[in-house]
Amino acid sequence: MFNPATIQKLNKLPTPFYYYDLGLLEKTLDSLKKESGKYGYTVHYALKANSNNEIVTAIRKKGFGADCVSGNEVKRAVECGYASDHIVFAGVGKSDAEINYALDQDIFCFNCESLQEMEVISGLAGTRTARVALRINPNVNANTHKYITTGLEENKFGINLWELETVIGRMKTLKNIQLIGIHFHIGSQVTDMNAYKSLCTRVNEIQEWFVSHKIPLEHINVGGGLGLDYHEPDKNAIPDFASFFKIFADFLEVRPGQKVHFELGRALVGQCGSLISKVLYVKKGISTSFVILDAGMTELIRPALYQSYHKIENLSQINNQRSTINNRYDVVGPICESSDCFGKAMMLPETHRGDLIAIRTAGAYGEVMASQYNLRDKVKAIYSN
Numbered sequence: 220m221f222n223p224a225t226i227q228k229l230n231k232l233p234t235p236f237y238y239y240d241l242g243l244l245e246k247t248l249d250s251l252k253k254e255s256g257k258y259g260y261t262v263h264y265a266l267k268a269n270s271n272n273e274i275v276t277a278i279r280k281k282g283f284g285a286d287c288v289s290g291n292e293v294k295r296a297v298e299c300g301y302a303s304d305h306i307v308f309a310g311v312g313k314s315d316a317e318i319n320y321a322l323d324q325d326i327f328c329f330n331c332e333s334l335q336e337m338e339v340i341s342g343l344a345g346t347r348t349a350r351v352a353l354r355i356n357p358n359v360n361a362n363t364h365k366y367i368t369t370g371l372e373e374n375k376f377g378i379n380l381w382e383l384e385t386v387i388g389r390m391k392t393l394k395n396i397q398l399i400g401i402h403f404h405i406g407s408q409v410t411d412m413n414a415y416k417s418l419c420t421r422v423n424e425i426q427e428w429f430v431s432h433k434i435p436l437e438h439i440n441v442g443g444g445l446g447l448d449y450h451e452p453d454k455n456a457i458p459d460f461a462s463f464f465k466i467f468a469d470f471l472e473v474r475p476g477q478k479v480h481f482e483l484g485r486a487l488v489g490q491c492g493s494l495i496s497k498v499l500y501v502k503k504g505i506s507t508s509f510v511i512l513d514a515g516m517t518e519l520i521r522p523a524l525y526q527s528y529h530k531i532e533n534l535s536q537i538n539n540q541r542s543t544i545n546n547r548y549d550v551v552g553p554i555c556e557s558s559d560c561f562g563k564a565m566m567l568p569e570t571h572r573g574d575l576i577a578i579r580t581a582g583a584y585g586e587v588m589a590s591q592y593n594l595r596d597k598v599k600a601i602y603s604n
């Protein structure tokens with residue numbers, strides 16, 4: 220991904236910063252469009268993965284919708300030109316102000332996570348009608364990190380299956396709510412396609428329940444979560460959308476006239492972003508040597524928060540024929556926390572002060588989670604072309 224000309228250009232810029240390859244984003248979106256289009260599926264981009272205007276706008280231009288989890292994300296989607304009927308709004312804790320804003324925008328759908336929330340939306344809607352989908356907790360294990368597992372009964376998300384009868388009963392008395400569908404989201408960085416197969420089976424059962432209660436559903440939203448290859452970002456730069464959508468085409472029972480929606484975040488933007496940093500110091504310990512970067516958990520918290528792996532490359536040595544990747548380093552940041560570590564025992568070429576380092580697959584849940592802890596500067600973004 221990093222050719223010598225790009226490296227030379229990046230080397231001149233003050234670090235740390237995020238670098239986004241918009242060409243790769245474009246190719247990823249084209250593949251997504253082709254594969255989802257085969258089945259007439261609608262895809263909404265989950266803005267929380269990366270809400271930079273350039274990225275959000277590029278995705279809108281390809282015709283995808285927006286999946287938001289806060290009022291400000293709804294606002295960002297509106298500002299970046301998304302039509303209000305292409306915006307959905309999920310989240311367990313929508314505030315009155317956020318609901319009011321979304322009602323004013325007349326968004327396509329609120330993905331409601333509790334009966335109480337529906338009562339509040341109905342009340343705030345006044346004389347208007349709010350379109351809602353019930354977010355149902357399918358109790359399906361996504362086999363991913365526990366912090367990003369969302370579809371189990373022990374998680375805070377959605378309405379549990381055993382509550383459905385009561386919720387539907389009560390819902391019928393809410394005048395300003397129109398039920399248009401059901402919604403699911405089992406978690407993020409899902410790489411086990413069997414989890415999606417299980418989701419399809421569960422959705423089919425739930426649909427049976429709605430059919431037996433004579434409640435029509437126009438929309439089935441199966442969420443997102445498709446995972447990325449953090450180990451081989453160049454080999455698998457574009458996620459396998461074909462296999463992903465085929466699972467749903469094969470296993471999800473769609474009734475006549477029903478539309479199927481997806482909400483993908485990470486899979487669209489993860490591989491196009493890298494965190495670029497310079498080596499400040501190389502510190503030799505007894506059993507471990509440390510490469511100390513000018514980027515830390517303030518810029519990219521995923522390793523500290525989820526123990527997640529990111530491939531680390533020394534861009535200054537990448538085209539050096541004589542260097543071999545046979546040095547073991549703990550690659551760390553400057554923050555006063557021992558969890559501020561990008562990777563333990565990472566294999567790199569011999570690394571020196573001033574070398575340019577790329578932390579790969581950082582386009583999703585990277586910059587959006589950045590903080591200014593330790594009074595750090597706000598991290599910048601650089602875009603290709």
Ligand SMILES: *Cc1c(COP(=O)(O)O)cnc(C)c1O
Nearest residue numbers: 265309407443444482483484485
């Ligand atoms: C986070 C989220 C998504 C997107 O998850 P990815 O793993 O980034 O694809 C989709 N839907 C909802 C409701 C979410 O909260």
